[in-house]
Amino acid sequence: MRNEDIDAATVRDCLAGNPQAFATLVERYDRPVYNVALRMLRNSEDARDIAQTVFMKAYQNLANFDPQYKFYSWIYRMAINESLNFQRVRDRSGGPVDEHIADEGAGPSELLGDEQTRELVLEAVDQLKPEYRAVIVLRYFVDRNYEDMGEILGIDAKTVKSRLFTARQLLKDQLALRKLL
Amino acid sequence: MDRNRLQELIQADLDGELSPSERAELARVLLQDHDARRLQQEFRRMHQLLRDIPAAETPPGLRTEILVARGLVAPPLESRQRRYNQPYYRVAAVVLAGVVVVGISELLRDGTAPTANLQGSLRAASQDHLSLRAENVEVRASLMRVGPKLRLELSSTATIASAVVARIDPATMALVGNSGEAQLSTADGQVTVRLAPGSQFSVLEFSGAAPIQLELRADGRLLSEGKLFVTE
Numbered sequence: 402m403r404n405e406d407i408d409a410a411t412v413r414d415c416l417a418g419n420p421q422a423f424a425t426l427v428e429r430y431d432r433p434v435y436n437v438a439l440r441m442l443r444n445s446e447d448a449r450d451i452a453q454t455v456f457m458k459a460y461q462n463l464a465n466f467d468p469q470y471k472f473y474s475w476i477y478r479m480a481i482n483e484s485l486n487f488q489r490v491r492d493r494s495g496g497p498v499d500e501h502i503a504d505e506g507a508g509p510s511e512l513l514g515d516e517q518t519r520e521l522v523l524e525a526v527d528q529l530k531p532e533y534r535a536v537i538v539l540r541y542f543v544d545r546n547y548e549d550m551g552e553i554l555g556i557d558a559k560t561v562k563s564r565l566f567t568a569r570q571l572l573k574d575q576l577a578l579r580k581l582l
Numbered sequence: 583m584d585r586n587r588l589q590e591l592i593q594a595d596l597d598g599e600l601s602p603s604e605r606a607e608l609a610r611v612l613l614q615d616h617d618a619r620r621l622q623q624e625f626r627r628m629h630q631l632l633r634d635i636p637a638a639e640t641p642p643g644l645r646t647e648i649l650v651a652r653g654l655v656a657p658p659l660e661s662r663q664r665r666y667n668q669p670y671y672r673v674a675a676v677v678l679a680g681v682v683v684v685g686i687s688e689l690l691r692d693g694t695a696p697t698a699n700l701q702g703s704l705r706a707a708s709q710d711h712l713s714l715r716a717e718n719v720e721v722r723a724s725l726m727r728v729g730p731k732l733r734l735e736l737s738s739t740a741t742i743a744s745a746v747v748a749r750i751d752p753a754t755m756a757l758v759g760n761s762g763e764a765q766l767s768t769a770d771g772q773v774t775v776r777l778a779p780g781s782q783f784s785v786l787e788f789s790g791a792a793p794i795q796l797e798l799r800a801d802g803r804l805l806s807e808g809k810l811f812v813t814e
Contacts (some may be wrong), residue, residue, distance in 0.1 A: 402717065402718065402719075402720060402739075402741070409721060410739060410741070410780070411739050411781045414739075414780045414781040415781070419780060419781060420652075420653075420654055421654065421781060421782055421783040422670045422739075422780065422781030422783075423652060423654060424654050424737055424781075424783035425599075425722075425737045425738070425739055425781040425782075426782060427645055427648050427649060428645065428722050428724075428735075428737035428783070429722070429737075431640050431644060431645050431648065432637065432638075432640045433637075435638065435640050435641070435644065436637050436638055439638050445638075445641065449641055449644055452640075452644060452648070453644075453647065453651070456648045456650075456652075457651065457652070459627055460652050460737070460779070475597075514785070515634075518631065518634075519634070519635050519717070522631045522632065522634075522635060523635065526632075537632070537717075541632040541633065541790060542637065543636070546597075547597070547599065562594075562599075566589065566590060566593055569593055569625065569628065570589065572628060573624060573625065573628050576628055576631065577624075581627075581631060582624050582627055582628060
């Protein structure tokens with residue numbers, strides 16, 4: 402069975418009154434939803450809260466889900482939007498600011514451990530504006546193509562391509578700043 | 583070639599979105615232009631750095647929290663997190679960690695330490711969830727320890743009637759509970775959960791210690807199988 406078919410059947414089951422079908426949707430998507438929120442916010446506790454909120458809203462609004470769209474597009478869109486809303490509130494309330502400047506003493510990436518390199522890459526992604534971070538997160542951390550990303554973000558594939566283009570240019574600069582390129 | 587156009591082609595290449603004519607155009611430029619090759623290497627390196635970041639594991643307990651909040655499963659009898667937050671459990675955890683560290687140190691100091699067995703148990707501990715898939719049915723299974731019990735969660739979507747057979751060692755394990763939804767039959771050393779077409783979420787609780795061998799069956803045929811261990 403294709404993933405889309407499994408999702409469609411599960412949503413139909415859920416709407417037909419089988420509440421256990423929702424558990425199947427949670428089982429299938431809790432990890433990617435958590436990952437989207439984690440990579441958008443870089444905080445595991447916040448990501449956990451976002452995942453809770455997303456599934457609560459999905460449960461409450463499942464009857465409004467339009468089956469012409471893919472279920473994962475719908476739930477990833479909620480994950481992105483909830484993360485962006487959360488970040489806006491966090492930024493307004495002067496939440497903790499990460500250290501953004503690369504350590505002057507950092508060596509070339511070959512000399513860094515894998516874990517240190519990953520941290521620097523995630524730090525670089527975190528420097529992008531939210532709309533650019535969102536396309537990087539969807540492309541690389543939940544492996545979506547242009548068409549899916551467009552459906553998730555509510556923009557056409559051409560705009561996705563252009564946004565990803567700019568996001569990568571900006572990210573390349575951030576990685577160079579951290580001596581990873 | 584204009585630098586913007588070059589970057590556009592390099593990026594489309596990374597995404598597998600180049601047309602044959604664009605591919606030829608990019609190949610021509612790369613052949614002639616050293617700077618273009620360097621730029622492509624930088625983008626490829628960035629692409630690889632991002633791809634090398636593994637997906638994070640779902641935090642323990644998140645799935646259960648979501649389902650409990652929606653009233654889809656009963657809360658676990660004993661919450662590991664709640665228990666850990668109590669001071670005497672923290673003290674016990676610290677003492678236990680100390681004992682483990684000292685024990686391992688002693689084993690390593692001893693030249694006859696059972697290295698192979700240690701490696702085997704480490705490998706086994708990582709497999710606490712798996713998917714059993716066939717053309718018309720998919721089952722996701724996860725195993726966790728909740729207090730003294732092992733909790734096996736089975737989440738299935740199927741278009742045909744099928745069954746999951748959980749094989750256990752009756753000398754060390756026993757079925758001690760299940761959610762109301764699961765239609766079960768038991769025999770010596772095995773528990774069969776019938777899966778009706780549609781979606782189903784079933785929970786089985788066992789006493790004792792893993793592993794559990796799972797088989798996905800339909801019409802008497804074995805469709806898929808796998809073994810679950812618990813991550814302690």
